[in-house]
Amino acid sequence: MSRTLLTGNGAAAWGARLAHADYIPAFPITPQTEIIETLAQWIDTGQMDSRLVTLESEHSMITAAGGAAATGVRVFSATSSQGLLYAMEMLYTVAGWRTPFVLVNVSRGLSAPITLEADHNDVMAARDCGFLQLHCATCQEVLDNTLIAYRLAEDERVRLPVIVNLDGFYLSFTREPVIIPDPQETTAFVGPFNPASIHFRASAPESQAVAVLGGAPYSYFRYELHLAAQNALSVYDEIRAEFRETFGRDYPAVDAYHAEDAELVFVMLGSFATKARAAVDQLREAGWSIGLVQPHLLRPFPEPLLQQLLAGKRGVAVIDQNLSMGKGGVLHTELAAALYGHPDAPPVLASFIGGLGGRDITAEEFFEIARVLRDAVSAGRAPLPRLLYTRDELLEIRKLQAVAHVERKELGKTT
């Protein structure tokens, strides 16, 4: 065990190294590239016994990852944003193959307009594909969860690929103190790769991923996938307990911070939840009865735990770092579905959208969210969904638009 400063990307690479990933199909994309550069360097200098192959696209990368896992080796891969979407067809496909491997996604906003900084629309787009999803808030979580993800993926009751998600820039390029666990302990924890029933061998011919005719066999296999994903909820708790006993760090499927005795609750995913945590501290100092509920597992969706943690709350503010166009926040929608009809469900479930494309959510905004939530609880009805944006930001965009207009006019004169 050693303690060092690592970026989120460095932590992800350490996770793959400690899990003894045999095969790493890769493709560079900002802000993920540091992960594959780090792994490539370790392999080149003999510090890691693995094979890294750069494919010509993420679509091919995920195909190769699935093909290798289906042949019987432990696979790691990483991508981000446009890359995750370029691979989308294969995300669904390899999950259907029931190939267990780990894919780190470094969240980044989606085009258009093109940007480099973080939000969760990329990973939310992969919500329904059959990959399980672990969402990290710190660099330590990235390393630890990569190890946990292998156990979850390879468990006989699950057998599904897993996405470990971290936010671009805020985690990918931010150095935090990270404990690198003892390699002997991680090797024992992760264990050797178990190919179970999938492999390609001359003596045991196998047809994998064949076509089906008709809706009944198709539905059967899709239901099986869904049930396996749901199995992952209890399997996760077993693995989490073993991880806690071995390494002393605990990652409940849903993290709760001062939530138990709180009347009002923020709900958030990922690294920005640490900002919500700081806001909770400040609000509590000012006398507010407020807490934070932070899902760590998004797929499978930890419904029973969320129902339990939010039971009896007077108001809940879901802050989504994603936006489903024409609907709103994805987490808000999912939480509403999980809570609907429960006798103790909070009467007010408010929706806020913020942090798109790396836009900050300031402490003042968390305070404003808390005020809006409190007023809604007093009034007894949920407020309209809010798109967080400040007067100053609007002023800045108006300035940019003014420059654009002037430039276009000037251009018009010369042509």
Next chain:
Amino acid sequence: MTDTTTRFRRMKDLPSTHLLGTGTPMCAGCGGLEALHEIYDVLGEKTVFVNAAGCMTLLSVYPFTPFRGSWLYTAMASAPAGAQGIRDALDILREKKGLPPEEDLEVVVLTGDGAAYGMGLSATSGAMERDLDFIYICYDNEGYGNTGQQYSGATPHAARTATSKGAHGFAGYKKDLFSIWAAHRPAYVATVIGSEPLDLARKIETARSLKGPRMIISLAPCPTGWDYDPRDSVDIGKLAVKTGVWPLKEYRDGRVLHTKVPHERLPVEEYLKKQGRFAHLFEPERDETLLDELQAKVDVYWSSVELQGG
């Protein structure tokens, strides 16, 4: 070509037992299936076929397969990347996990022309540039056959397809995939056709003996897509070669060699008039301009072959 090193010197040297099972949902007279039968007999069952979306995706339908070896269906664009993952994993298992050599498999990509000439070209280029040790078999029926024969990058000029039903058929020209592949300088590129089984078997045997990317394009006469009676598939295949429309050739060590040169080439229209997709060139009246153009293209090709000495 007489190659004294091959085990296939005469028709009777060809395998007499057939490995690929019957009862597949391929159309009667499928020229692609004909070629696959012959190819599989030479490659054998120590293979894993990596398939892309196309007609042959329906070969393995749960819970049946005509293959004695293995199979993986991927998607339309990325079968060569699936082959990459499997080949790399088998290498890792051999090197690190003690997989015995007799358990190893030849990794074979199987796609139609829709994937090979278009959507999958980037993945194929990548596999060749990485010098992937695999065999690629493209069954080329010159259109998106499984969806009802719309034109693809492999459709020949003037052919009528479901998306080129005008008076002059398809306005574009068949892409030269052989040259595109050969430009990557892979270990081997060859054209074959099921109606020339000896030439086909020799080439598959050659491919088997090499390492690296070994790329095979089989012209696949298609009764449903080309509109002819299924019993004519072999004849049409033979005419494709005798008229010079489908040159049988191979690329190796930087050189292209024609393996069966039709010295007395039949007129191209002998091939065209057997197929409904070219009927508009003959009915209601002969389209001499188009027929001349099609003949001239074939003539120009073979003149350049003669100039280059074979």
